Amino acid sequence: MKVYQSAIVGGGPAGMMAAITLAKHDVKSVILDENENIGGQLVKQTHKFFGDHAHYASTRGFEIAQKLESEILKNEKIKVENNATVIGIYPNNTIVYVKDGKEHKIQAKKLLIATGAMEKQLPFVNSDLPGVYGAGAVQTLMNEYGIMPGKRFLIVGSGNIGLILAYQLIQAGVEVRAIVEALGRIGGYEVHANKIKRLGVPILLNHTVVKAIGDESVKGAVIAKVDDKFRTIAGTQREVVVDTIAISVGLTPLTELAEQAGCEVKFIPELGGYVPIRNERMKTTNEDVFIAGDLSSIEEATTAMIEGKIAALEMAREINNIDVEDEINDELKTLALFRSGPKSVKIRTGLEKMGIKTPIIAKPVINEEKKDIVGKLRAVLECDEEIPCNSCEASCPFGAIHIGENLNSTPVLDATKCTGCATCVNACPGLAIFVMKEDVKEGMVTLGIPYELLPLPQKGQKMWGLGKEGNYVCDVTVEKIVKYPNKTNIVYARLPIEFKDSVRHFAFPKKESPIVCRCEEVSLERIEKVIDEGVTDFEELKRLTRVTMGPCGGKNCKLVVLGILSRKTGIPISELSHGTSRPPVKPVEFSVFEKGGDER
Amino acid sequence: MLYNTYGILPFFHKGGGSELEEEGRIVEHPILQFKRKKKIKFYFEDREIEAFEGETVAAALHAAGIRVLRYTPNLGRPAGLFCAIGKCSSCLMEIDGIPNVRSCMTKVKEGMKVKRQKGKGDAV
Numbered sequence: 001m002k003v004y005q006s007a008i009v010g011g012g013p014a015g016m017m018a019a020i021t022l023a024k025h026d027v028k029s030v031i032l033d034e035n036e037n038i039g040g041q042l043v044k045q046t047h048k049f050f051g052d053h054a055h056y057a058s059t060r061g062f063e064i065a066q067k068l069e070s071e072i073l074k075n076e077k078i079k080v081e082n083n084a085t086v087i088g089i090y091p092n093n094t095i096v097y098v099k100d101g102k103e104h105k106i107q108a109k110k111l112l113i114a115t116g117a118m119e120k121q122l123p124f125v126n127s128d129l130p131g132v133y134g135a136g137a138v139q140t141l142m143n144e145y146g147i148m149p150g151k152r153f154l155i156v157g158s159g160n161i162g163l164i165l166a167y168q169l170i171q172a173g174v175e176v177r178a179i180v181e182a183l184g185r186i187g188g189y190e191v192h193a194n195k196i197k198r199l200g201v202p203i204l205l206n207h208t209v210v211k212a213i214g215d216e217s218v219k220g221a222v223i224a225k226v227d228d229k230f231r232t233i234a235g236t237q238r239e240v241v242v243d244t245i246a247i248s249v250g251l252t253p254l255t256e257l258a259e260q261a262g263c264e265v266k267f268i269p270e271l272g273g274y275v276p277i278r279n280e281r282m283k284t285t286n287e288d289v290f291i292a293g294d295l296s297s298i299e300e301a302t303t304a305m306i307e308g309k310i311a312a313l314e315m316a317r318e319i320n321n322i323d324v325e326d327e328i329n330d331e332l333k334t335l336a337l338f339r340s341g342p343k344s345v346k347i348r349t350g351l352e353k354m355g356i357k358t359p360i361i362a363k364p365v366i367n368e369e370k371k372d373i374v375g376k377l378r379a380v381l382e383c384d385e386e387i388p389c390n391s392c393e394a395s396c397p398f399g400a401i402h403i404g405e406n407l408n409s410t411p412v413l414d415a416t417k418c419t420g421c422a423t424c425v426n427a428c429p430g431l432a433i434f435v436m437k438e439d440v441k442e443g444m445v446t447l448g449i450p451y452e453l454l455p456l457p458q459k460g461q462k463m464w465g466l467g468k469e470g471n472y473v474c475d476v477t478v479e480k481i482v483k484y485p486n487k488t489n490i491v492y493a494r495l496p497i498e499f500k501d502s503v504r505h506f507a508f509p510k511k512e513s514p515i516v517c518r519c520e521e522v523s524l525e526r527i528e529k530v531i532d533e534g535v536t537d538f539e540e541l542k543r544l545t546r547v548t549m550g551p552c553g554g555k556n557c558k559l560v561v562l563g564i565l566s567r568k569t570g571i572p573i574s575e576l577s578h579g580t581s582r583p584p585v586k587p588v589e590f591s592v593f594e595k596g597g598d599e600r
Numbered sequence: 601m602l603y604n605t606y607g608i609l610p611f612f613h614k615g616g617g618s619e620l621e622e623e624g625r626i627v628e629h630p631i632l633q634f635k636r637k638k639k640i641k642f643y644f645e646d647r648e649i650e651a652f653e654g655e656t657v658a659a660a661l662h663a664a665g666i667r668v669l670r671y672t673p674n675l676g677r678p679a680g681l682f683c684a685i686g687k688c689s690s691c692l693m694e695i696d697g698i699p700n701v702r703s704c705m706t707k708v709k710e711g712m713k714v715k716r717q718k719g720k721g722d723a724v
Contacts, residue, residue, distance in 0.1 A: 034686055034705065036654075041685070046631045060631065085686075085705075118687040128690075130667035130680030137684030137704075145659040146626040146634035149667070149681075171630050216678045217667050254687065454630045487631045 004030045004079075006315055007095055007108035009086050009257060012040020013301040014114040014293030014308035016068040021312035023077035027319050030079040030106065031072070032086050032097055038072065039065030040116060041136065042301055044143040046171070047164055048429035048488070050189075050389035051302045051338070052407050057391040058427045060486070061301065062143070089113075089261040093288055110288050110315045113258045114308065117251035117272060117294035122156060125211040127247075131218025135165045135248035142172050150244030154221050155179040156209050160188035162248035166196045171453060177240050180207040180223050182230050189343070190385040191430025198505040200470030210237060212245055221245055253295045262286040270350030272298035280356050281328065282311035290315055297347055302388075306335045336361055341386040341408030364408035370415065377420030377437035377446075381411050382504075383430060395427035425450050426488050434504065435490070438497055445500040446479060448492040456481055457491055457506065464510075465495050465503035473503050516564070517557045519550020527561060531568045538565060538577050548579065551587045624663040642712040657703040657714055658684065658691050669693050669703055670717035693717050 006022055008015045011033035022029045031038060045061020056064045072078050084104070086097040094107050119134030121127070133149065135157075141147045151174050155162045158181035166176045176196070184205050186193045193203060206225055210232055213220035225236035252273045255265050263276040263284035275296060282290045290311040293304035310331045313324045339347055339358050348358045364386040372378075381392065381401070390407040400417035401424060403409050425433045425448060435448035457463055457478045465476040476493040483489045493506055513525035522545050530544050538561070541547060547561050548554030558578065566573045626634060637653035644661060651660035658669065658681050668678040669691050682690040686705040695701040695714050699721025703714070 036707070062632075118683050118685070128672075128677060128679060130669070130678055133681060134683045134688075137681055140684040140704075141659055141662055141681075142626070143632060145655055145663075146629070146632070146636075147624055147655075147659050147663045148626060149624075149662050172626055217680075452630050454628055 001094075002106045004028060004106060004108040005319055006030075006110045006112065007032065007093070007106060008112045008114060009089075009095065010040065010114035010116055010293070010295075011035070011038030011080065012114060012116050012293060012304065013042055013064070013068075014116075014295075014304040014311075015040070015112065016065075016072060017305040017308035018112050018114065018292060018312035018315075019072055019078045020068065020075070021309045022316055023075050025313070025316035025320060025322060025324065026077070027312075027316045028077045028079075030081055030108070032081050032084045032095065034083070034085045036082055037065075038069050038080060038082070041139075044136070044139040045164075045301070046143050046168055048391075048427075048486075049302060050300075050387060050391070050429050052388075052390050053394040055302050055305065055334075057302075057389060058395065058429055058486075064301070086257060089257050091262075093261070109319060110290065111261060112290045112292060112308070112311055112315065113261060113263075113276075113295060114291065114293045114304075115254040115257055115295050117253045117298055119247060120250045120252050122209075122247050122249050124209055126214065127212060129212045129214055129218055130216065131214065131243060132212055132245045132247065135161050135246045138165060138244070138246045139168065143168065148172060148174060150218075150242075151175065152177055152242045153244045153246055154209065154223070154240055154242040155246045155248060157181065157248035157250070158183075158186045158188060158193065158203055158205075159248055159250065160192055161251075162246070163188045163192035163196060165246055165248060166201050167192070167199070170196070170199050170201070173454070176201045177242050178223070179203045180209055181205050182208045182226055184228070189387050189430065191383060191387070191432040194382070194468065194504075195431050197469050198466055199507075200466070208232070209245060213239070218243055218245055251294060251298045253298065255295065258284065258289070258291060258295065261289045263289055263291070266354065268350045268353050270346045270353070271296070275350075275354075277354060280332065281314040282307055283314060297350060299347060300338075303335060303338055306331055306338070310335070333361060337406060337408075338388045340364060340406055341388055343385075343387055343408075362404075362406040364406045364410075365404065366410050367402060367404070367412035370412055373415040375438050375440060376415060376418075377435060378415050378418040379413055379420065379422070379424055380434045380436050381413050381424075381432065382434070383411055383428070383432040386410060387430075389429060391427045391429060392424040392433060395423050397421065397423060422448055422482070422490055425490055426484050426486065431488070435492075436500060438500065440497065443497050444494050445497045446492055446494050447476075447500065447503060448482075448490045449504065449506060451481075451489045451491040451506070452487060456483075456489060457493075457508070463493065463506040463508060465493070465499060466505040466507050467502045468504050470505070474499050476503065476506055478506070516560055517545075517547040517550065519552050519556065520546040522547045524564070527564055528568065531565060536565070536569045536571070538562065538579055541565065542579060553581065553585055554579070624665060640708065640710040642708050642710065642714060644714045645716065651708045653708070655708055657693065657695065657706050657708050657712070659704075660708045661703070661714070668716065671719070673719045676718075692721065694721060 006029040008031045011031045019029050042061045042065035048058045051057035084097045084099045088096045141149050153176045210224050211222040225233045258276045265274045276284045278284045292307035292311045313328045386408040390403045393401045393403040398417045400414045403411050422435045431450040437446045461478045465473045467473045476495040478493045480492040513523040548558050562573050649664050667680045669680045682688045684704045691703045692700045693703040694717045
């Protein structure tokens with residue numbers, strides 16, 4: 001049996017970072033991962049990460065995965081065993097896995113288990129129906145394989161995963177009907193929620209899904225209001241027409257292998273459910289076994305990477321008897337900083353139940369608003385919640401944004417230093433920074449917004465200015481589009497000055513075109529388009545659009561179509577050919593002809 | 601129409617007689633670029649389905665609008681994908697004659713024969 005210095009189960013952010021750290025300290029490792037590529041769930045994350053610049057802030061999840069993977073594949077001290085499904089862990093750190101249809105066994109002096117987590121189930125009537133997916137499954141299909149599992153979505157749960165999923169679905173070009181949230185407040189970060197609210201996605205608080213509709217596949221959902229004990233309020237049920245329901249009500253750690261490895265677990269709901277008991281340095285109740293990432297507590301990829309580093313440093317210390325105290329303490333400090341904001345209360349409470357205290361090194365502060373300079377091109381920061389991120393401060397070339405020691409503090413702009421370069425607009429993972437310049441004399445304002453959708457608007461184009469809730473506010477005229485390599489482009493548009501604080505998104509005017517031919521579902525817009533392309537003959541129009549060629553034989557729409565043709569061409573209806581009517585004039589079965597009958 | 605009984609979604613057919621969208625696959629995306637590998641064919645029940653190398657069976661079936669991956673052993677209810685990352689065992693199918701294979705973790709191969717699993721997947 002092959003014996004390694006260390007083995008890592010799970011090649012996600014925690015496992016990858018651990019392998020790199022171990023190699024740095026001269027410890028060889030093997031990563032066992034079930035997938036074709038390592039990267040874990042980072043590979044399907046298209047959003048930019050929060051955090052500080054030392055920890056990949058402003059970098060998109062899948063790009064973090066690519067960077068770490070290429071670093072690992074180059075490293076001779078790390079062996080990657082892909083397509084390897086670990087099925088059990090036995091005494092003496094013996095790992096059994098299946099690869100290429102065969103069973104394999106290895107041993108290691110030290111183990112790091114970083115198996116991550118999976119989506120929690122939410123039982124409701126028909127929740128087992130095809131078309132009800134975990135949010136992560138939709139992300140896998142959509143962002144890893146480029147396959148859309150539906151067209152109209154209902155999302156259940158407004159934590160960060162649900163909010164991010166909604167945004168990603170809209171980026172992929174499908175519709176999100178609503179997010180329902182059983183609690184009376186949004187679970188995830190405010191900036192993530194704002195991103196989708198201004199795109200027009202309603203977040204229904206105190207609501208839940210009670211039933212999926214459909215026989216073999218989702219065709220709709222019944223949602224209802226709930227009271228403060230999450231009981232459905234009678235009479236509030238209503239149906240929404242969706243073809244897909246995505247569940248994002250939290251994750252649960254995958255502890256099975258850790259338990260088999262002899263790690264004691266404890267039920268701590270704040271950390272996600274059953275989690276292995278471990279110390280501050282990620283060591284479990286088994287001397288040789290460490291954990292990191294979502295297995296230890298449901299959190300962010302950023303903290304998973306830091307935990308992976310801490311675990312690896314401690315493993316390297318024990319294996320090679322080296323002094324890494326300073327490094328470990330640095331990482332512990334970084335982790336504590338990440339967890340010092342109000343959004344991390346849960347994690348701090350959970351860790352305390354395990355006897356781990358999170359020191360508050362510096363309290364986050366709400367930075368006081370500095371004096372604004374109206375009429376100057378400058379950034380507008382709309383990040384008012386204490387979340388662990390300082391990408392704006394780090395990205396600003398002019399030192400105009402201040403956050404301070406604790407990255408949970410809110411940013412504040414010094415308008416005298418700001419040049420309106422929009423680097424921070426492009427960097428902000430929450431898309432919560434805009435640029436603005438008032439033209440007081442003309443009563444207009446130029447507003448620049450981050451834009452991550454397709455198609456991009458054109459210069460001079462008229463668009464709708466949407467408010468923070470996705471509501472129409474006013475018409476805007478596009479002035480400039482600036483493209484960036486990281487795909488967060490910035491669109492500048494001019495609009496009346498009185499709407500400078502309310503417009504936060506630009507959308508293409510909605511074209512709702514009536515259906516003219518109801519049999520063949522042909523819209524007015526389609527008919528007009530074909531006529532504009534030069535078709536002026538009714539017969540030709542029929543063949544190109546199928547108007548009047550459905551089961552009704554044109555009884556419904558023929559005159560309307562002729563009217564449109566007449567209006568567009570200026571030829572009176574009486575002078576237009578109105579086509580030939582052919583039998584049968586009513587829909588009949590073919591069998592009536594086959595059967596024949598009496599000649600009467 | 602066979603849509604309902606076979607769990608095949610009708611939404612890929614756009615109204616107004618315009619061309620079919622590239623089957624359930626995203627062509628243009630504001631952030632991502634999908635570099636698709638070699639086109640291959642496999643069989644679902646008796647139907648021939650096109651897919652791209654590197655796609656999982658479950659993903660390729662979803663691209664073709666197929667969501668029902670099996671029928672449950674006791675109640676015979678339709679079941680499909682739930683986690684898509686190999687944890688939940690909701691997507692078990694019969695692949696090349698072997699039952700209880702996780703279709704979300706198995707890559708499609710040329711000529712592969714994929715069937716909906718009925719029941720516990722007893723060897724016939």
